[in-house]
Amino acid sequence: MTTKAKALAVIPIVTADAGMRAFVCEVTGEEIPLPECLACSERSAPGCSMFPAYIHQIVNDPRPHDFSQRLAKAHGADFGISVTELIYCPRKFRLKMEHSWTEKPSDFYARFSGTAIHAALEDYEGAGIAEERLVATFDYRGKTILFSGKPDLVTYSDAGWLITDYKRTGWPPRSSYSYTCPKCYEVILSDITDRRGIGGANKPLYCPDCDENFTRRQVHQITHLPEAKLAHATQINLLALLLNKNEEEYASILAEKHGIAVSDASPVFSGRIVYMGPQNILPLPVEVDIESARTLLRARLTVLLRPELPPKDPLEGWECKYCPVAAQCDAAA
Numbered sequence: 001m002t003t004k005a006k007a008l009a010v011i012p013i014v015t016a017d018a019g020m021r022a023f024v025c026e027v028t029g030e031e032i033p034l035p036e037c038l039a040c041s042e043r044s045a046p047g048c049s050m051f052p053a054y055i056h057q058i059v060n061d062p063r064p065h066d067f068s069q070r071l072a073k074a075h076g077a078d079f080g081i082s083v084t085e086l087i088y089c090p091r092k093f094r095l096k097m098e099h100s101w102t103e104k105p106s107d108f109y110a111r112f113s114g115t116a117i118h119a120a121l122e123d124y125e126g127a128g129i130a131e132e133r134l135v136a137t138f139d140y141r142g143k144t145i146l147f148s149g150k151p152d153l154v155t156y157s158d159a160g161w162l163i164t165d166y167k168r169t170g171w172p173p174r175s176s177y178s179y180t181c182p183k184c185y186e187v188i189l190s191d192i193t194d195r196r197g198i199g200g201a202n203k204p205l206y207c208p209d210c211d212e213n214f215t216r217r218q219v220h221q222i223t224h225l226p227e228a229k230l231a232h233a234t235q236i237n238l239l240a241l242l243l244n245k246n247e248e249e250y251a252s253i254l255a256e257k258h259g260i261a262v263s264d265a266s267p268v269f270s271g272r273i274v275y276m277g278p279q280n281i282l283p284l285p286v287e288v289d290i291e292s293a294r295t296l297l298r299a300r301l302t303v304l305l306r307p308e309l310p311p312k313d314p315l316e317g318w319e320c321k322y323c324p325v326a327a328q329c330d331a332a333a
């Protein structure tokens, strides 16, 4: 017996009443059972913009709250986690295994409008592989973990594998600008995404170091090109980690489906996020770093698979605002 052995991981269990128990009505703000909301939308509820096909799609979500645990079970693993679950708040993940919650139908709008691109990819994947779930199992502190993820599209060329993810968003990444003082070269203004905001060409810009004003024409402007958002780049890295483990299988799918031969050399991965904004489409490259994905996966599992609830420390500041278990989070804090 060794005393140095690490404690076994604690596997959280999905409780019987976990899951979305009801909608919150857009009009009355009261809880309404899912089938009743659907029936109400079919009667075209006055004052409500929800329509039946929309409600129907949410109610028949092909990814129920316990999807990852079911998938783990089907593969004989102890615990399941997906790429999407891994990139967001681990406390939310654990709370959603224990509690029930409510959401407004309109909270699903982003997900709903994102399904259009997925349907299009399923209809046409070109010479690539669309929407094919990748799974990998590995041991973690005496337990078997099933890690899974579904890249939107994977293509192959002489340059290697390319993972593409499509994101519907109202706020695609934008260029930003910073301005440096012409005398001391210190940055006097940064993170400007709308240059109109800093005023006309003659409006003075002040350098506190030189205690002097300069005009727009005198200061130096530096343009920063838009970059994929961090969570989205992380998602690509995690998908690359999965693809790396399943490379042979993907290579044989490509050979079978499209007659494409994949090189035997060790695989190279790159990524791309295609932001589908309100008015235009913006593809942004992502540099793949599989090692950082591995580190993240381990670190996140350490937090998820421990007896205590993960601390209240969301990974993205905006998460709490849209979190369906925020009340339970506060109560448990």
Ligand code: SF4
Residues within 6 Å of the ligand: 089, 090, 091, 092, 093, 095, 311, 312, 313, 314, 319, 320, 321, 323, 324, 325, 326, 329, 330
């Ligand atoms: S409220 Fe914020 S910190 Fe709490 S579980 Fe939700 S996302 Fe995480």
Ligand SMILES: [Zn+2]
Residues within 6 Å of the ligand: 152, 165, 166, 167
């Ligand atoms: Zn997608």
Ligand SMILES: [Zn+2]
Residues within 6 Å of the ligand: 181, 182, 183, 184, 185, 186, 207, 208, 209, 210, 211
């Ligand atoms: Zn200066």
